Amino acid sequence: MLTVCIKAEHLKLKRSFIWIAFFLLPLIPALMGSQNYLNNLGVLSAEWYSLWTQESLFYSNFFFAPMIAIYCGYLWRVENFGHNRNALLTYPVPVRNIFLGKMAAAFSVSILTQVWMFFLFLVTGKAVGLTGLPPAPIFFWMLRGTLAALAITALQTLLAMVIRSFALPVGLSAVGSILGLVAVNSQKAFLYPYSLLILGMNANRDKDMVDSGILFFASSLFYLILFAFLGIWILKKSDVKA
Template identity: 40%
Template sequence: MLLRTIYAEFCKLHHSFIWLALIILPIVSAGLGTANYLNNLGLLTDQWYSLWTQHALFYCALFAPALTGVYCAYVCRLEHLNRNWNTVMTQPIPISVMLVSKLSVVSFLTLLTQLFIGILFLISGKLAGLTAPVPFALVYWVFRGWWALTVQAALLLCVALVIRSFAVPVAAGILGGFCGLPALVKGFGVYFPFSLLSLGMCSHHPTEPMDCSAAAFLISSCFYLLLGLTASLLWLKKRDIKTT
């Protein structure tokens, strides 16, 4: 049943603007990061690592959380139109299955985004004339970032389920991304869900390990993932009671 529900969620994405957003926003983010790197070559001398800090600066604080908010808002868009929630909640599908299917689709979209970001980073480095070997740590940055974005998606999906406005989850993502910067700088990044992306992608210190242990990163991310899913499930159950 879960696979069928996930397939149904993917069908909603056919001929949607989501794919355009997935392409354009990462390109803009990579372009800004590369331009900032090229304009500060006197200070940024660590080739790939320096380029990564500039790419991650724009991506982690603005573009990634905003794009995740767009994904979450879109997978809930059809249900919010014309009171379709009443139809959805009367289907013989467990609420938990519907919720997990939506999160799975958003998580897959963030994975595609992360892979695209990695490709754009490699292309940008070659265009910038970098000659050093590409750091293998890029693999860890990309996939840890994907996991952190899945955590963000669980929280933003709750916002998208509760509030009908398409813009609110996007705004919440942007606000969370900007609030995550001071938390990261102050050393509290592991305790704030929107700082986990910067931590996982080593946006500030790519030549060093994460600013927290892998265990702390995993525990914090699992906590916020479960928090988002639980809050969404409770809200959907409340809506189900009203529908029945």
């Protein structure tokens, strides 16, 4: 039944406007980061690592979380109009599958976003004259950032469900990203969901900033379970009221 819900959500994504954001928005951090790299070659001498510091600075801190919010908001867009939420809750499927189906569909696009961003990283790397392939740690940081993105997807799916506005959850994700940038330099960075995305991607660093991988993975898993549980619980309460 969950598979059916995921497929239904994927159908919504076909020919939707989110693909414009998907393709165009990552171009901005890729181009800005590579230009910064070229402008500071005297200081940035670690080649692929240096390029990563510049592109991840913009992408992880300002773009990725709002893009996830766009995906989640779009998947709730129809149900947030009028009485469509009540109609949704009359479907003969478990409420948890409705929420998890939307979350899974949004996360699948988030994974594709990571793949697209990494492709742009490779292309811009070659364009600025870097040789070979990116070092293995950068691949790992991308994978780790994808895990953090799963927790953010759960959070944004929850916000998009509770706040029946497309723009407001996206705006909150942008504010959350900025606050995450502030919190990431504190000892409590693992307690703030948006900081996990920055930590996972090792944004603007050429050395791994995550001292405890266990703490990072545990925190990401905790927030994933917490936000998914809250989302399902709130939706069930809505089902009772409907």
